[in-house]
Amino acid sequence: MAEDRPRYFSDQSDIGEAPPFTPGFGSTPPCLVGRDELIRKVCKMLDGDPASEGGTNILLAPRGMGKTVLLNEIEGAAQKERGWLVLAVAGTDGDPIAETHKAVVQARHAMAQTHGTPARRQVSGVSLGVGAVSAGVSFEQAPGLRRTSYGDDLRRDLGELASSATRVGTRVLLTMDEMHAVPLAKARQLGSYIQHIAKRERQALVFLGAALPYITATLLADRKSTFLQRLAVHKVDPLSNSEVRRGLREPILTHGGLIDDDAVDTASSAVAGHPYMLQLVGDKMWRAAGGPGKTITVNHAKRAVAEADESLQDHLFAPTWHGLSDTDKQFLAALAVLAESQESPRVAAVCEGAAIGKSSASAYRRRLLLSGMVSPGGRGRLKLAHPAIGPWLRRSLTSGSLRVPQRDNTR
Ligand SMILES: Nc1ncnc2c1ncn2[C@@H]1O[C@H](COP(=O)(O)OP(=O)(O)OP(=O)(O)O)[C@@H](O)[C@H]1O
Numbered sequence: 001m002a003e004d005r006p007r008y009f010s011d012q013s014d015i016g017e018a019p020p021f022t023p024g025f026g027s028t029p030p031c032l033v034g035r036d037e038l039i040r041k042v043c044k045m046l047d048g049d050p051a052s053e054g055g056t057n058i059l060l061a062p063r064g065m066g067k068t069v070l071l072n073e074i075e076g077a078a079q080k081e082r083g084w085l086v087l088a089v090a091g092t093d094g095d096p097i098a099e100t101h102k103a104v105v106q107a108r109h110a111m112a113q114t115h116g117t118p119a120r121r122q123v124s125g126v127s128l129g130v131g132a133v134s135a136g137v138s139f140e141q142a143p144g145l146r147r148t149s150y151g152d153d154l155r156r157d158l159g160e161l162a163s164s165a166t167r168v169g170t171r172v173l174l175t176m177d178e179m180h181a182v183p184l185a186k187a188r189q190l191g192s193y194i195q196h197i198a199k200r201e202r203q204a205l206v207f208l209g210a211a212l213p214y215i216t217a218t219l220l221a222d223r224k225s226t227f228l229q230r231l232a233v234h235k236v237d238p239l240s241n242s243e244v245r246r247g248l249r250e251p252i253l254t255h256g257g258l259i260d261d262d263a264v265d266t267a268s269s270a271v272a273g274h275p276y277m278l279q280l281v282g283d284k285m286w287r288a289a290g291g292p293g294k295t296i297t298v299n300h301a302k303r304a305v306a307e308a309d310e311s312l313q314d315h316l317f318a319p320t321w322h323g324l325s326d327t328d329k330q331f332l333a334a335l336a337v338l339a340e341s342q343e344s345p346r347v348a349a350v351c352e353g354a355a356i357g358k359s360s361a362s363a364y365r366r367r368l369l370l371s372g373m374v375s376p377g378g379r380g381r382l383k384l385a386h387p388a389i390g391p392w393l394r395r396s397l398t399s400g401s402l403r404v405p406q407r408d409n410t411r
Pocket residue numbers: 002022023024025026027028029031032033034035061062063064065066067068069070247275276277278279
């Protein structure tokens with residue numbers, strides 16, 4: 001999924017022609033709601049001493065909650081407002097060490113062009129003004145780069161880049177999206193380089209990752225890497241109802257449309273705090289009504305919700321389901337059956353329904369919470385994280401389009 005998603009920095013300059021909604025992963029919406037405080041908080045930490053705990057951070061949230069958009073916003077703020085050098089890498093891009101190294105080599109080249117080579121440069125306190133450097137850019141486009149292999153000298157080259165940045169009064173922000181996909185050995189290696197450069201050499205290098213929450217049970221639980229253990233974790237929460245209402249209404253009004261109050265009610269309750277669903281429903285309502293000058297009615301909203309539910313199933317629920325272990329699938333299927341008659345079934349009843357031992361209940365509960373498919377439902381209870389999950393799962397299991405494996409020997 002992540003491979004097809006473009007990473008880019010939000011550019012508000014062409015907002016006039018941009019559509020009101022952006023139902024695509026990694027697409028920054030014209031109206032980004034409910035994230036100002038988190039952006040401020042993370043930027044403040046990155047602004048602090050790179051050697052302190054706040055120098056290395058990670059954003060955690062289930063799929064579609066807005067991690068990539070947040071990374072883009074923070075990268076944009078670092079680059080445009082602070083003049084920092086931004087290296088953006090994704091954990092799904094192949095070897096993350098080699099990809100980071102490519103970004104470093106390219107950044108050093110860009111920096112040398114702006115400020116001269118490190119030996120000659122006399123500039124200080126000047127904003128770098130170079131674009132953010134993405135590891136995805138082809139190297140043939142940058143003349144003068146003759147490297148053929150990447151990875152081996154990353155610590156040295158990243159250290160030198162950070163040291164050059166420190167000397168001109170700026171800093172390097174390294175970001176890594178989809179960090180849950182990075183193999184443990186690579187994460188340890190990268191972490192040890194970052195720690196060495198920021199803490200031991202005291203150079204201006206800061207880090208921001210983004211990952212699915214299950215990383216807390218994998219990479220972040222690693223006892224050998226203090227870098228991974230000490231990452232400052234920022235949870236990206238669902239949007240509040242008033243944020244959702246603003247996120248639906250504002251772009252419609254600014255793009256010359258109108259929306260009835262009961263249409264906002266219908267749409268916002270279906271969105272249930274989920275940013276991707278917000279964009280899907282908004283986009284489909286906008287199209288159903290006919291765009292600028294038209295009024296979105298409750299009927300448009302109902303139709304949009306039905307269509308958006310389908311997209312959510314294909315793009316969010318199904319991929320998450322396929323990533324679950326056999327027992328997690330059994331557990332989730334049992335929860336979906338019970339959830340038809342009660343909003344928050346007891347964990348014990350779910351175990352019984354799935355015919356799995358209660359002794360491991362807390363492990364299933366934890367893994368499914370991390371998957372983003374369920375949320376806590378009060379003492380000893382669980383509920384499905386989105387109102388569309390239950391009907392979709394029950395329908396898919398009945399029709400046979402999804403299957404619950406009968407035995408699990410994997411976990
Ligand atoms: N704060 C927000 N307000 C409105 N829409 C948002 C907000 N954050 C994200 N979106 C929208 O939600 C969708 C998902 O965003 P994004 O791709 O950043 O999620 P993600 O957490 O990175 O997902 P994944 O884990 O699948 O990569 C996009 O369509 C984006 O425009």
